[in-house]
Amino acid sequence: MDWIRNFSTQEGPALPLRNLEDAPHGLRQELIDHFFGLVERGSGPLSEEGLHRVICQSLGVKASGQPYAGYRYAAGRDIGRVPWMRIYDLICRLWPEFERAGLHECYREGVNRILAAYGVAWDLGGDGRLHRVLPVEAQAQVEAAFRELGDPRYAPALALFNAARDFCDARPRRDRDACANVFDAMESVAKERYGRPNATFGDVVAEVRHRQALNPQILGVLDAINTLRNSNFGHGMTTPFNLSAAEVDFTYLACIGAVLLFVRMV
Numbered sequence: 001m002d003w004i005r006n007f008s009t010q011e012g013p014a015l016p017l018r019n020l021e022d023a024p025h026g027l028r029q030e031l032i033d034h035f036f037g038l039v040e041r042g043s044g045p046l047s048e049e050g051l052h053r054v055i056c057q058s059l060g061v062k063a064s065g066q067p068y069a070g071y072r073y074a075a076g077r078d079i080g081r082v083p084w085m086r087i088y089d090l091i092c093r094l095w096p097e098f099e100r101a102g103l104h105e106c107y108r109e110g111v112n113r114i115l116a117a118y119g120v121a122w123d124l125g126g127d128g129r130l131h132r133v134l135p136v137e138a139q140a141q142v143e144a145a146f147r148e149l150g151d152p153r154y155a156p157a158l159a160l161f162n163a164a165r166d167f168c169d170a171r172p173r174r175d176r177d178a179c180a181n182v183f184d185a186m187e188s189v190a191k192e193r194y195g196r197p198n199a200t201f202g203d204v205v206a207e208v209r210h211r212q213a214l215n216p217q218i219l220g221v222l223d224a225i226n227t228l229r230n231s232n233f234g235h236g237m238t239t240p241f242n243l244s245a246a247e248v249d250f251t252y253l254a255c256i257g258a259v260l261l262f263v264r265m266v
Contacts, residue, residue: 004034004113018133020119021171023084027118031087032076034110035094044101048072051097055079058093059086085171088122088130095128104128122169132169138253145256148263149185153192160185161259168252175248176241179233182255183225189262201226213265225254 039051052071056063059082067074079087091111098107111124122130134142142165149158164181167174187201194204205222208214214222228251232243243251 004030004110005117018116018119019121021121023087024118025080027114027120028079028087029076030114030117031091031111032072032079034107034114036072036075038098038103038106038110042101042103044103046097046101046103051075051094054094054097055090058090091124092129095124099128130169131165132173134253141253141256141260145259145263148260149189151263154189154263157185157188157192157259160188164252173245173248175243175245176233179229179243179248179251179255180235182252183229183233186225186255186258186262189259193262193265201229214261218261221254222258225251225258 035051035055036048039046039048048071052067052075053063055075056078059078061078061082064074079090095104095107098104108124108126115123121132123133125131133139145161146158148154149161160181164178164185167178167181183201187204190201190204191197191199194207196204196207199207202223205219205226208222209216209219233241
C-alpha cells in the first residue's frame, strides 16, 4: 500500500487530529480509487462489475448493467451522493468481499492511510469493524488486553471488554456505558484471578492488600477507581452522568491498564 499517499505521508505537513466525523468529497473519491485499484491489480474472484454492484446495492442505489464511462465513474458518482455515515457502512460492508479475495490486509492498510490523511476519528480494525482512534501507546494497551483476554477463563470479561469498545466506538460515543462495561471487565478479571466469583471489586482489592501482592500506592489507585465507579456510573445509579470526555478517556484506559495488571500478576 506504499503507493497510497506515498509522498504526502513522508514529507507533507503533520497529519490532522483524528477527530473528524464526516466523509469529505476527496476522501470518498480516494476510497473509490483504492477499492477499484485493488481489484485491478488482483487476480481473485472480485471483479470491477461485482464491486460496483455491491457498492451500489449496499448504498441503496440501483446498479446499472453497463454504466456510462465505466464502473469507477459510476461508483464515484454514487458514493458522492449519500450521507456521510453511509461511507463508513460501505467500508465495513466491503471487508468480507476483499477478505474472500485474499486482499483484506491490503484493503485495511489502504483504507486506514486514507482515513488518517483526513483526520477521521476511526480506523478499520483486523475484525473488519471501525474503531475509534486512540493515541498509539493507548491503542497498543487496548490490543494487548484483547489478546490477554483470549484465554477461555476470561471469556465473560472479554464479552464485557468488547461491549465497552463498541460503546466507545459508537457515534456519538456512549460514555457512561463504555465506563461501566470496561469497569465490569476489570472486575471480572480480578474475581477470576483470585477465585472470588461472588465478591465485589472492593472485596478483591482488600484480598490483594491482605496478601501484600501489590504496591500500596497501586492499591490506592484501584480503590480510587472503585470509588469513581460507585460515585459516577455504578449499576442502578439515578444521578446524571457528568464525566467529561477527557475523564472518560482516563477511566477507560485506567481500567484497561488494571485488566493487564491483574492478568499478568504472578
